[in-house]
Amino acid sequence: MTTESLxxxxxxxxxxxxxxxxxxxxxxxxxxxxxxxxxxxxxxxAVIFVMLVSSTCAFGINKILIRFDAEYxxxxxxxxxxxxAVQLVEMFIKKMSPGLFRALGIFLPLITTNxxxxxxxxxxxxxxxxxxxxxxxxxxxxxxxxxxxxxMAGLRExxxxxxxxxxxxxxxxxxxxxxILSLAFMGFAGLGG
Amino acid sequence: xxxxxxxMPMAQPVSSFKMIRTVAxxxxxxxxxxxxxxxxxxxxxxxNKRVALADAVMAVLPDADTNKTFExxxxxxxxxxxxVPGADRVYAGYDAEGRFVGAAFEAAAQGYQDVVRTLFxxxxxxxxxxxxxxxxxxxxxxxxxxxxxxxxxxxxFDGLDVALGADQTALAHAIAFVKRGEKTNPWEIDGITxxxxxxxxxxxxxxxxxxxxxxxxxxxxxxxxxxx
Amino acid sequence: xxxxxxxxxxxxxxxxxxxxxxxWEENPVFVMLLGMCPVxxxxxxxxxxxxxxxxxxxxxxxxxxxxSVLRKYIPKQVRIVxxxxxxxxxxxxxDLVIQAISLEIYNALGAFIALIVVNCIILGRAEAYAxxxxxxxxxxxxxxxxxxxxxxxxxxxxxxxxxxxxxLFGVRVTPEAFEPWAIMILPPGGFITLGGxxxxxNWIKERKGRAAQGEAA
Numbered sequence: 026m027t028t029e030s031l032x033x034x035x036x037x038x039x040x041x042x043x044x045x046x047x048x049x050x051x052x053x054x055x056x057x058x059x060x061x062x063x064x065x066x067x068x069x070x071a072v073i074f075v076m077l078v079s080s081t082c083a084f085g086i087n088k089i090l091i092r093f094d095a096e097y098x099x100x101x102x103x104x105x106x107x108x109x110a111v112q113l114v115e116m117f118i119k120k121m122s123p124g125l126f127r128a129l130g131i132f133l134p135l136i137t138t139n140x141x142x143x144x145x146x147x148x149x150x151x152x153x154x155x156x157x158x159x160x161x162x163x164x165x166x167x168x169x170x171x172x173x174x175x176x177m178a179g180l181r182e183x184x185x186x187x188x189x190x191x192x193x194x195x196x197x198x199x200x201x202x203x204x205i206l207s208l209a210f211m212g213f214a215g216l217g218g
Numbered sequence: 219x220x221x222x223x224x225x226m227p228m229a230q231p232v233s234s235f236k237m238i239r240t241v242a243x244x245x246x247x248x249x250x251x252x253x254x255x256x257x258x259x260x261x262x263x264x265x266n267k268r269v270a271l272a273d274a275v276m277a278v279l280p281d282a283d284t285n286k287t288f289e290x291x292x293x294x295x296x297x298x299x300x301x302v303p304g305a306d307r308v309y310a311g312y313d314a315e316g317r318f319v320g321a322a323f324e325a326a327a328q329g330y331q332d333v334v335r336t337l338f339x340x341x342x343x344x345x346x347x348x349x350x351x352x353x354x355x356x357x358x359x360x361x362x363x364x365x366x367x368x369x370x371x372x373x374x375f376d377g378l379d380v381a382l383g384a385d386q387t388a389l390a391h392a393i394a395f396v397k398r399g400e401k402t403n404p405w406e407i408d409g410i411t412x413x414x415x416x417x418x419x420x421x422x423x424x425x426x427x428x429x430x431x432x433x434x435x436x437x438x439x440x441x442x443x444x445x446x
Numbered sequence: 447x448x449x450x451x452x453x454x455x456x457x458x459x460x461x462x463x464x465x466x467x468x469x470w471e472e473n474p475v476f477v478m479l480l481g482m483c484p485v486x487x488x489x490x491x492x493x494x495x496x497x498x499x500x501x502x503x504x505x506x507x508x509x510x511x512x513x514s515v516l517r518k519y520i521p522k523q524v525r526i527v528x529x530x531x532x533x534x535x536x537x538x539x540x541d542l543v544i545q546a547i548s549l550e551i552y553n554a555l556g557a558f559i560a561l562i563v564v565n566c567i568i569l570g571r572a573e574a575y576a577x578x579x580x581x582x583x584x585x586x587x588x589x590x591x592x593x594x595x596x597x598x599x600x601x602x603x604x605x606x607x608x609x610x611x612x613x614l615f616g617v618r619v620t621p622e623a624f625e626p627w628a629i630m631i632l633p634p635g636g637f638i639t640l641g642g643x644x645x646x647x648n649w650i651k652e653r654k655g656r657a658a659q660g661e662a663a
Contacts (some may be wrong), residue, residue: 200641
């Protein structure tokens with residue numbers, strides 16, 4: 026348990042230690058889904074939801090594992106919970122909004138292998154947050170992810186219309202862009218201090 | 219992704235039994251494998267942690283040869299066995315003859331990039347901090363991470379005054395952060411130019427933690443001296 | 447050879463090819479663009495890069511071996527769950543083994559050891575290859591992919607440590623006058639270095655393409 030304030034935790038997860046641009050989590054969807062702004066924001070929303078659900082479950086599971094002194098089972102339990110949470114979200118979205126479901130397509134099940142979600146669960150355990158802090162952290166991480174994705178999508182959409190040398194086209198350009206974005210986000214450091 | 223070259227026949231309905239059997243079987247097998255490795259590596263991992271902790275404590279309590287770990291409880295210290303570090307732990311150092319030389323405690327605060335964790339060595343006899351070590355830091359290499367390397371900054375912690383006030387419940391003078399070159403009192407920490415936020419964080423955590431722990435240590439000093 | 451279950455299978459490729467393709471042609475990081483997260487995160491020094499590469503290769507080889515051995519007994523519907531449980535088991539094992547060997551390396555790699563579980567390379571190979579081929583080929587394929595992954599990691603680690611610290615393997619190799627570019631060790635450096643390598647490989651491919659066209663013309 027730390028004495029960090031909730032705003033601090035949120036800002037930390039969203040801006041200062043952005044999951045994508047600082048911690049290198051969730052790069053695969055970041056590179057894969059950031060071509061269009063709309064898909065990016067939708068993926069972001071789905072991720073925020075899954076993060077909140079997984080964070081809660083991970084918190085509960087951790088308490089149980091500590092009680093039974095079985096902390097080496099943590100990884101397996103977390104990944105099982107995340108896979109189930111994604112399955113749940115998939116069914117939920119299918120029922121509530123078939124349009125959104127079709128738009129997200131293959132990306133929804135891919136959230137399971139999104140290291141950002143597992144990373145979130147592992148980090149919050151490591152930092153020893155209590156329940157409310159976990160929620161703030163998960164929400165911040167999700168928002169940060171969505172932010173990074175949306176900005177990148179905006180940039181890529183604009184670049185689609187520009188003259189780009191063929192050597193650099195594609196992932197190479199996205200990565201260099203991401204590097205510059207990451208550099209920009211470094212400016213947020215010290216925000217919490 | 220590589221394309222599959224198999225042509226699937228009409229899918230036969232797979233019995234639930236088979237599915238459950240597979241998942242259960244694999245899970246049980248996994249459980250056994252993990253348990254086996256846990257048992258095999260337990261001793262070594264404990265030992266590694268013990269050594270790492272001892273190294274850290276020796277670094278901040280120069281005269282110590284051995285150490286014991288105590289947990290802070292409501293009414294004193296409780297000796298603990300496991301070398302797991304924690305915010306509520308105090309590590310007592312003893313020299314070769316078993317005499318108490320000082321206590322080490324952890325502190326943490328938000329630095330520039332992320333939380334910085336440190337270990338302070340405290341000598342109740344001299345009423346001051348005698349050692350400092352950075353345990354965990356993600357500060358900028360070459361800038362913020364100088365809190366662990368800058369010789370002048372580290373010199374701050376060789377005799378940092380933490381004497382208690384008259385009522386023995388708080389420090390007589392709170393540890394204060396000053397700019398490099400402006401230090402005039404033994405309870406001040408002068409920072410590193412170019413690493414203000416990181417060094418200020420260290421000063422902040424030094425003060426906060428000392429205010430909490432030093433009076434407590436003084437009150438229950440006998441427990442630490444006896445080592446029980 | 448007529449398979450019993452009525453499926454048609456292409457002739458299994460020679461074992462050597464199964465190993466070699468992971469190194470260059472189908473390099474998981476540079477060509478298939480999988481498993482980027484750890485490549486960017488732990489490639490700030492060569493030692494870290496190597497450790498991560500070896501850990502991931504171990505998990506990859508063991509998981510693919512087990513999946514291949516059990517492939518006839520895993521019903522299609524539960525295959526992803528089963529794969530993930532198997533992979534998670536080996537990751538937990540590797541996590542414990544690294545802790546036992548060196549706490550320092552363990553702290554340097556941090557959470558990314560556990561994150562090997564969701565490394566798309568491992569799940570990808572288990573699904574695309576190991577579950578459809580015999581153990582020997584599955585192991586060779588996994589080994590090749592693992593080494594390819596390690597090569598990518600070391601390429602990045604080498605550049606980043608050299609420019610960011612002025613050292614290689616912790617040994618100073620640049621003259622005193624060289625002021626290290628701290629940015630290379632930080633996240634932006636990771637992105638830009640990987641982008642740089644991809645740019646380089648694209649350039650090579652283009653040159654080869656133009657040379658081939660030139661020859662054909």
